[in-house]
Amino acid sequence: MKFIFFLLIIGSLLYGQFIDPALQRISQKPLAKTGITEYHLLVHGDLRLGDKLYQAGFDVQTDIGDYATVIVPRTRFNDLLKISGIKSISYGIKSKPLNSLAVNYQHVKIAHEKGYTGENVLTGIIDTGIDFYHPMFLKNGKTRILFLWDQTEDGDPPQGYSYGTEYDQNQINQDLLSGAPYSIVKQRDYQGHGTHVAGSFIGHNENITPPDTLDGSAIGANVVVVKTSYKNAYILDAVNYIFGIADSLNKPCVINISLGHQYGPHDGTDDFNSAIDNLVGPGRVIVRSAGNDGSNAVHYFDDKVVSTSDIKFKFTKYVTVWIEKGDDILSVSLKWSTGSITNVIKNGHKTSNGIDVYLLPASSHPNGKVGAYIFMEDSSLANETFTLTLTGLKDNNNNNKIERHAWSDGPVFEQPYGAFSQGSLYGSDFYPYTLANDACATRVISVGAFIIRNSWPASDGNTYYYPNSGDVGGIASYSSIGPTGDDRPKPDVIAAGTIILSARSRDASYSAAYLPPAPYTDYYAYSQGTSMASPVAAGAIALLMELHPDWSPEQLIDYLSKHAQGTVRPDGVTVSQLQVKENPNTWDRVFGYGGIDLTDAFTSDSIEMPDLQPQTFVLYQNQPNPFNPVTQIKYYVVNKNERVTLKIFNSRGQLIQTLVDKTQNNGLHYVYFNGANYATGVYFYQLKVGDKQSAKKMVLMK
Amino acid sequence: MRKFFLVLSLFFLIVGCVATSKPLYEKHVVSLDPRVDKWLVQTVKDSVDTLAIVVVSNAPLTDYSFLKKLKRNYYTGHVTKIQLKALLKDERIVRINSGEQKLH
Numbered sequence: 019m020k021f022i023f024f025l026l027i028i029g030s031l032l033y034g035q036f037i038d039p040a041l042q043r044i045s046q047k048p049l050a051k052t053g054i055t056e057y058h059l060l061v062h063g064d065l066r067l068g069d070k071l072y073q074a075g076f077d078v079q080t081d082i083g084d085y086a087t088v089i090v091p092r093t094r095f096n097d098l099l100k101i102s103g104i105k106s107i108s109y110g111i112k113s114k115p116l117n118s119l120a121v122n123y124q125h126v127k128i129a130h131e132k133g134y135t136g137e138n139v140l141t142g143i144i145d146t147g148i149d150f151y152h153p154m155f156l157k158n159g160k161t162r163i164l165f166l167w168d169q170t171e172d173g174d175p176p177q178g179y180s181y182g183t184e185y186d187q188n189q190i191n192q193d194l195l196s197g198a199p200y201s202i203v204k205q206r207d208y209q210g211h212g213t214h215v216a217g218s219f220i221g222h223n224e225n226i227t228p229p230d231t232l233d234g235s236a237i238g239a240n241v242v243v244v245k246t247s248y249k250n251a252y253i254l255d256a257v258n259y260i261f262g263i264a265d266s267l268n269k270p271c272v273i274n275i276s277l278g279h280q281y282g283p284h285d286g287t288d289d290f291n292s293a294i295d296n297l298v299g300p301g302r303v304i305v306r307s308a309g310n311d312g313s314n315a316v317h318y319f320d321d322k323v324v325s326t327s328d329i330k331f332k333f334t335k336y337v338t339v340w341i342e343k344g345d346d347i348l349s350v351s352l353k354w355s356t357g358s359i360t361n362v363i364k365n366g367h368k369t370s371n372g373i374d375v376y377l378l379p380a381s382s383h384p385n386g387k388v389g390a391y392i393f394m395e396d397s398s399l400a401n402e403t404f405t406l407t408l409t410g411l412k413d414n415n416n417n418n419k420i421e422r423h424a425w426s427d428g429p430v431f432e433q434p435y436g437a438f439s440q441g442s443l444y445g446s447d448f449y450p451y452t453l454a455n456d457a458c459a460t461r462v463i464s465v466g467a468f469i470i471r472n473s474w475p476a477s478d479g480n481t482y483y484y485p486n487s488g489d490v491g492g493i494a495s496y497s498s499i500g501p502t503g504d505d506r507p508k509p510d511v512i513a514a515g516t517i518i519l520s521a522r523s524r525d526a527s528y529s530a531a532y533l534p535p536a537p538y539t540d541y542y543a544y545s546q547g548t549s550m551a552s553p554v555a556a557g558a559i560a561l562l563m564e565l566h567p568d569w570s571p572e573q574l575i576d577y578l579s580k581h582a583q584g585t586v587r588p589d590g591v592t593v594s595q596l597q598v599k600e601n602p603n604t605w606d607r608v609f610g611y612g613g614i615d616l617t618d619a620f621t622s623d624s625i626e627m628p629d630l631q632p633q634t635f636v637l638y639q640n641q642p643n644p645f646n647p648v649t650q651i652k653y654y655v656v657n658k659n660e661r662v663t664l665k666i667f668n669s670r671g672q673l674i675q676t677l678v679d680k681t682q683n684n685g686l687h688y689v690y691f692n693g694a695n696y697a698t699g700v701y702f703y704q705l706k707v708g709d710k711q712s713a714k715k716m717v718l719m720k
Numbered sequence: 721m722r723k724f725f726l727v728l729s730l731f732f733l734i735v736g737c738v739a740t741s742k743p744l745y746e747k748h749v750v751s752l753d754p755r756v757d758k759w760l761v762q763t764v765k766d767s768v769d770t771l772a773i774v775v776v777s778n779a780p781l782t783d784y785s786f787l788k789k790l791k792r793n794y795y796t797g798h799v800t801k802i803q804l805k806a807l808l809k810d811e812r813i814v815r816i817n818s819g820e821q822k823l824h
Contacts, residue, residue: 146823178788181798211823248820251772251796258790277821289776289817293794307824367757374758382751382815391754456821549824 057090060483064103074101117218117232117542120470120514124558124614126235129565132620133670136236138567139560140164141220142260142273143553144253145212147205147245149523150190152213153541154221154232155241161190162220165263168205168245169252176259205245210526214545215276216241217521219553219560223541232519232542235557236272248277250290257297257304270301270567274556276549278309278454280316280425283340284503287385291459298461300570303563305556307548308466308509309454309498312608313446315434316426321419329406333399335427339390339406340503342421343380348410350377350390354402361409364388372396385504403432423451423503440493440608441596445486450499450607453509458502461571463559463578466610467494467515467551468585468599474517474544477533487516491585491598493608497548500607509610511578512585512599513558515551517544558614565619577619579603582612635660635707637714640691644717647694651677653705658684660707666691667702667713674701693718750808753817763801770798771818779812 061067068086072078074097077089090098098107129135147168148155155162166185167176173183185203193202200206207213222237242263244256257273264271282288286295298304311317318329321342331337341347351360352375359368364379376391383389392406413420424431437447457464469492473483487495494516500508519534522543532544562577563569569577582602587593602612636654643649655662664678674696677689691703698720704713752760756773763769775795781787784807787797799807807813 180786180788209823248822249772250817250819250821251774251798253821254774254790254794254796255788258788276824278824279819279821281819289774289794289815290819292776293774293790296791296794310824367754374754376754376757378751378754384815393754393758454824547824552824 062106117519120554121235125617128620129561134561134564135238136560137238139564140264140269140271141239141241144244144256144275146209147207147212148243149207149213152521153223154217154521164240165242170247206525207523208525210523213523214520215553219557236560270563272303272560274305274553276307276552282455284458286459295461300568305463306457307552308457308464310496311452312497312499314429315431317451318424318431319435321421323413327408330432332430334430337392337426339424341388343386344415345420346412351407354404443488443595452498464509465552465555466497466509466512467548468512469516470514471517476531477539478530492596507605511610513551513555516546518550579611581618583615634710637705637712640716644719648692651689654686655684663706665704669700750813751815755818766801772798774817776815777812
């Protein structure tokens with residue numbers, strides 16, 4: 019029997035079938051050893067493969083043209099090999115469910131080893147709430163949540179605000195210890211989105227073995243959570259609230275917002291994003307998801323110089339159209355098979371059949387552009403095609419173009435702009451300019467998603483994957499593509515976003531396919547989207563902000579843009595099949611600058627000080643280095659009578675000795691450091707001259 | 721002579737009626753997000769239903785207890801139709817916006 023089985027396998031190979039080596043190996047073992055009585059297989063072959071398998075009596079789970087997943091009893095494996103048209107059979111080694119896969123890609127462990135875990139950073143999450151009972155957010159049995167503002171339930175609002183209910187750390191701890199869950203803190207995360215985001219951002223489960231199996235990045239950080247009702251005004255209040263707490267704690271702050279929409283000019287000039295740009299600053303950073311519309315027809319563009327232009331789209335909640343600054347338009351009209359709204363002039367508004375059309379002049383918008391707005395509410399028109407006619411277009415700029423950008427709530431444009439491919443592994447086109455409107459704000463960090471895992475083991479014993487969605491290292495098919503509406507480089511970075519394993523809210527429901535096998539099933543769940551990529555990035559950014567508490571968003575983006583990392587194409591996958599990020603630190607509309615990499619920040623000889631003005635002083639590398647136990651530190655002061663300090667820090671950032679603290683004249687200075695009383699290891703010496711500073715690394719080796 | 725004065729009076733009357741290039745009074749218009757405008761039209765209960773708004777002004781707004789200052793001249797609040805109408809008359813207010821987001 020065994021001989022016939024191998025004969026069939028060898029025959030299959032000879033006739034061009036590919037059989038997963040893992041399957042060959044496991045099928046050679048006696049049944050009792052493997053304990054496997056059936057295989058869950060991915061089969062690739064001719065079109066209508068699923069039908070053939072079904073007719074042959076196989077249990078077909080998923081049928082996608084020339085691919086099918088099928089459960090095959092071990093005893094019927096030979097029958098499967100006999101079916102004509104099968105090109106390959108894949109078994110797939112069970113993936114190990116690790117969130118660390120996503121987080122560690124950014125080399126956060128290097129920061130952790132240096133003692134940077136986020137303890138000196140305040141993190142903030144504006145989302146669907148949090149399961150505050152989840153072990154990832156507890157430390158020694160007590161909550162890591164400093165404040166929790168539930169904007170959706172009125173009660174006792176935070177000071178200065180008139181709505182929602184605020185809970186502080188003491189109240190949360192009282193609830194945790196009360197034995198009556200939610201008797202004091204009534205907030206719950208029924209959607210699970212916020213809990214999942216929080217896990218990737220700051221989560222740390224002390225009880226999971228090995229300890230780092232399911233950690234986020236900022237594992238030592240405290241957090242302020244705002245459960246929001248998604249309204250723009252409330253989100254601004256939430257940002258203001260969290261930054262206010264950071265002010266009172268005198269800590270840098272990183273907020274993650276995994277929300278968005280396509281309404282607006284996509285250039286960061288709308289009032290919401292202008293307000294955001296004003297709220298962030300040195301030590302105050304916001305990280306946002308880029309959006310999930312990378313392969314959706316949510317954007318239209320044309321720039322031909324014409325007097326009349328038509329834009330066709332299906333029924334959607336809203337469409338906004340933006341005419342190039344300086345150019346003009348006389349009116350807009352909207353037609354569909356059973357009605358029309360005609361000749362809406364500037365400052366005009368007309369309505370019919372539950373559809374509203376507005377045309378607002380350039381003076382109404384901070385970006386100086388004329389904007390048209392269409393709102394649709396009558397779902398009886400859901401099957402209609404609408405034609406928006408722009409009449410009286412004028413190239414007042416005389417630059418031989420009239421740029422017209424439009425964005426819609428859903429994928430409705432009949433002629434979306436600029437379709438391109440990321441490789442044949444994907445089943446759909448990608449579109450530029452599909453970033454969410456609020457991912458286009460000038461001073462937020464905008465995060466796209468790449469694939470770090472393309473199949474996953476589930477609690478029901480099956481291994482799942484999304485067909486036609488790329489492979490590991492590629493961009494996630496949903497990740498929104500840049501640039502912004504005014505052609506600025508966004509997204510800034512990418513992070514792992516496909517099939518992220520993170521905290522599961524006990525109040526959210528998940529199908530078995532999105533829950534990991536035991537022992538993780540009860541507390542963890544899979545999810546994907548740029549919503550998931552954003553907190554993965556935010557956690558690493560929190561560690562950077564702990565190292566550089568005064569960095570502005572611009573300084574942070576400067577680091578991210580110069581120290582990014584690429585993604586790697588899997589073995590056997592060609593360029594035409596999958597585009598990956600091969601050139602980190604150069605921006606492209608799909609991957610931004612690449613993935614975050616903390617390596618340079620936490621290991622470079624000279625910790626970067628972007629504001630450093632070299633003409634103020636020069637700090638030289640110590641000699642000798644490594645040293646035992648004495649080394650010389652040399653520096654040159656340019657200006658007379660400058661206040662100079664030279665301090666020594668250990669690798670945890672703790673001050674161990676101050677060598678100089680006085681006013682010094684210009685010129686070359688020498689100082690000696692004696693490490694006789696200190697242990698072998700890495701030390702930093704930091705020179706401050708006036709308000710400028712620099713630091714370098716040295717190694718004491720005994 | 722009488723005819724001359726009649727024609728002259730008619731001339732001055734006509735000239736007096738010709739509009740000058742500068743209007744004597746320009747009505748203040750707040751730039752309104754169409755979503756706010758739609759809500760204003762559709763809302764029935766003037767003093768009950770509220771809308772969450774973002775307000776941009778050209779001067780500090782300290783006299784509205786229902787507005788919270790964010791930074792500079794950016795304010796948030798949730799307002800009734802009556803309160804919104806009051807804001808629309810305020811010459812310090814430049815723009816009023818609304819809107820909401822969804823999960824990614």
